[in-house]
Amino acid sequence: MTPKIETKNLQLYYGAHHALKGIDFSANANTVTALIGPSGCGKSTFLRCFNRMNDLIDGCEVEGQILIDGMNINDKYLNVDELRKKVGMVFQKPNPFPKSIFENVAYGLRINGINDKKTLEEKVEKALRQAALWEEVKDNLKKSAMSISGGQQQRLCIARALAVEPSLVLMDEPTSALDPISTSKVEELIYQLKEKYTILIVTHNMQQAARVSDRTAFFYIGEMIEYNDTTEIFTNPKIERTQNYITGRFG
Amino acid sequence: MTHLETELDKLKGDITGMFILVQKQLNKSIQSLLTMDKDLAREIIAAEKRVNAEELKIDRVCENIVALFNPVAVDLRFVFASFKINSHLERMGDNAKGIARYVLEMSEKFDADLIAKLQLQEMFSVANKMIDENIAAFENGDSSKARLVFEMDERVDAINFAANNIVADYIKANTDKAIHLLNLMSIIRKLERVGDLQANIAEEIIFYVDAEVLKHDKNFHNKI
């Protein structure tokens, strides 16, 4: 089976700073992979390689192959906007647009040129259902997205990402700004979403990595130190540094 | 159902499976004893490997749940109880295998009269009933069923205690069969151990369901 995503000898530089040092990584479809490690270890940078968000940063150089469904996306002739339509992203802080709930979810569809009212309504409902938010907002779709709670906003952002039907979803610490109840709702959601999507999640919360992921990669100063099944990482890590990190003895 | 609930449900299924597997081993061992069926005894010894493998698997499941989900309250008690029930069941499997080993070594069948006098069948069926109650209690989180087990254990203990005199008398009358009869006594002891293990399991179930610790409580029979 070809892995859904793969990197081969991925090197990334911010100017003179060598931020990712030869990462060889792969993840299969319909799995959740957690990226853990102390701040500044490169896990978020690594995540952003898959939708080329690092392009937005001045002086960022990426070498090596990044494959999605076997296709190398680290190619300067690639249409990056098209890539980003296929790779959804959820950010650290809930960031719905100051528009209505409906328009937030419809945003990506409209960008894609879908303006037919009926199609929009169908797809918006589907995305909101997938994000487990439909029941809570179905009577208030016209309400401003800023008026719902932080946890609901984050699920709205997930719905917004899902509406364009990506196959890969990147999540950058999606619950770091949420309260525990909202966090566990989002975690449950992630667990359910892997039926349809491949998910890559960066998290500072080790227990979150343990709860939601199938595989876990531990990053440290730009290197991927250990990458294995989550159960292995959390019960029997092979490398001492990983063990020290997950047991809270450093970092 | 949440992710953790799904995992706990799987664990519950694993433990129930282990119960049934070990109960089968016990049934077969008694049957092989009563019929002197050595093939059946060999089958039990072979199947013991499966019991051991299952025990290791469940241990791993428990470890993973604790490591990955940090269960608390009833969920944590459930995992701890399952972990210990698992080990009790494995030892019960050992006892079944032990009985099968005696059967393999034996040259002749026991006197039917003696078996009847010892109430061996009764002892066995009570032990079996204890397992049934424990399975039901564990599956449904119903501690009232588990509480029935202690009284049955007393019945098993009584039969075991009475067996001492009966076998002693028999040995006096048949000194040439002393070893043979001592083996029988060992088998009865193993059955008695099965009863004890089921009582331990019942304690674990009560711990899980009612958060009540009965272990080492000298007065607990009065409380029930």
Add this chain to the structure above:
Amino acid sequence: MNKRLSQKIFFTLFRLISLMIVIVLFSILGFIVFNGAKVISWNFLTQMPTDGMTKGGIYPAIVGTLILVLGSMIFAFPVGVAAAIYMNEYVKEVPAKRFMRLMTSNLAGVPSIVFGLFGMALFVNQLHFGDSIIAGSLTLGLLALPVVIRTTEEALKQVDDSFRLASIGLGATKLQTIGKVTLPIAFPNIITGLILSIGRVSGETAPILFTVAAYFLPKLPHSIFDQVMALPYHLYVIATSGTNITESRPIAYGTALVLISIVLICNITASVIRNVLGKRNK
């Protein structure tokens, strides 16, 4: 001297200074309102001046000022917003950004009479527009440009980057992101800047002096190449070089009151719009 006392003294000093500013503002306003209110009437606002500007209304000056303001905004708004978008959204290099900002500030610091001379040289003479609405509007537009650029840039800067990232992350191009996310969010603040610059432009005299303003023209313009009267210039004329300065003094106060009212209305509208639209985004 103990700390408490010195604190008290300075605090009182600051309070007095602030109070003085308010008093000065209100005296000016009160003076103008007191003297100007007497002549304000429907006729004053809607009639041509007569009798060598000592009688009649200031209708053509009001219309002229409105036309000039509109004309200058038609030019300054799109150009200024576009420049601000370019500076804030496209230019990545910090030195280039800093240079452009410095130039904008310099432009804002140029005295308005210099704008007037420049407008005369370029629009009136070089481009042969003559003294006309178009020449005056463009000159005023140039004057307003730095304000529009500055306020738009500030408005764009206030838009949280997470909105841009969210949009780009969904596959929107930069242009789509600006059009559908950044500008709508920044809109209330941009409009506020626009209205504030209207207030500024409507009160300027020097830039229109050589480019459009008519000394006395008791009729409305027919095309953008006509001259018009304008409130600030009219005020200047009747206060300094009119046919009969003493007799036209009440009209001067009335004109000043109308001009100040326009500026005030602009400022109040700006804050109302900011509050109303701003709330919608919360």
